[in-house]
Amino acid sequence: MKQLIKGFLFALIAVVLLAGCSLDQGKKESGSDDASSKDKKIKVGLSISTLNNPFFVTLKDGAEKEAKAQGIDITTVDAQNDPAKQVSDIEDLIQQGVDVLLVNPADSSAIAAAIESANQADIPVITVDRSAEGGEVVSHIASDNAAGGQMAGEFLLEKLGNKGKMVELEGIPGSSAARERGKGFNDAIAGKDVKVVAKQPANFDRSQGLSVMENILQSNKDIQAVFAHNDEMALGAVEALKAAGLKDVIVVGFDATDDAVKAVKNGTMAATVAQKPEMIGQKAVQTAVDVKDGKKVEKFIPVELELVK
Known part of the structure; x- marks a missing residue:
């Protein structure tokens, strides 16, 4: 009888132990699934050159709209046009463990150090709107800035009949956008009977566009056209020209911001080269997902341009 009871107890203990192991295993598997599910949620870091510009806000x-649609965590930081701050911001994003880094450089050269830090941390980097001059970038998403500058130059030549005096307001020195837009514009007007009487940077800023244009007009009132590397500077130039009583100067900008499109419609600007910043942002996040999923992506993903006139 004692042997029978003892055997029964051993059997009962064995059943309890097996049930416990099964339960623990189930918890582990459930925990593993939960962890796997969490791991699938991509964390993206977005470093913007400045949010003091409507183009980059868009x-x-x-x-962020695309990230929300795809259930992706995205952290956006504003460099405020300060290359040193942007490097520091990106170091913070790396420490936060982002899976993919989207970078809109304030300075194409200075950003190289931050991109190299991301490379060392095995974080893929995608540049948007402006390119980088160093570090490994898996993809660059932007409009063709040189083609846009050429588009602006050809439009001005047509309006001027291939002759006249122009002013060129340049973007931030060292930024790829300024270099490429300027090159496209100058290539377009090369060999024509036109002269760029003044070329100065106004750093993509409206107030600087106003002050730089005011300074230029002190010694160059006999001008027929202005090409600004972005709409903010173009709108600043429009204010300076108005204050100087120069109503017939043709002004062309770049970006097609809401204010610039309104200015084209009311005739204070002649045209603006339309980029599609919202689409650039969307494509950047879509490309980040593809990169994280191990898919092959193009080194350059262009976003089309058009002239609003």
Whole structure:
């Protein structure tokens, strides 16, 4: 009888132990699934050159909208046009463990150090709107800035009949956008009977566009056209020209921001080269997902341009 009871107890203990192991295993498997599910949620870092520019606000909004649609965590930081701050911001994003880094450089050269830090941390980097001069970038998403500058130059030549005096307001020195837009514009007007009487940077800023244009007009009132590397500077130039009583100067900008499109419609600007910043932001996030999923992506993903006139 004692042997029978003892055997029964051993059997009962064995059943309890097996049930416990099964339960523990189930918890582990469930925990593993939960962890796997969490791991699938991509964390993206977006470093913007400045949110004091409507173009980049729209780009940010496009990226964040796409991230929300795809259930992606996105952290946006504003470099405030300070290359040193941007490097520091990106180091913070790396420490936060982002899976993919989207970068809109304030300075194409200075950003190289931050991109190299991301490379060392095995974080893929995608540049948006402006390119980088160093570090490994898996893809660059932007409009063709040189083609846009050429588009602006050809439009001005047509309006001027291939002759006249122009002013060129340049973007931030060292930024790829300024270099490429300027090159496209100058290539377009090369060999024509036109002269760029003044070329100065106004750093993509409206107030600087106003002050730089005011300074230029002190010694160059006999001008027929202005090409600004972005709409903010173009709108600043429009204010300076108005204050100087120069109503017939043709002004062309770049970006097609809401204010610039309104200026084209009311005739204070002649045209603006339309980029699609919201689409650039959307494509950046879509490309980040593809990169994280191990898919092959193009080194350059272009976003089309058009002239609003």
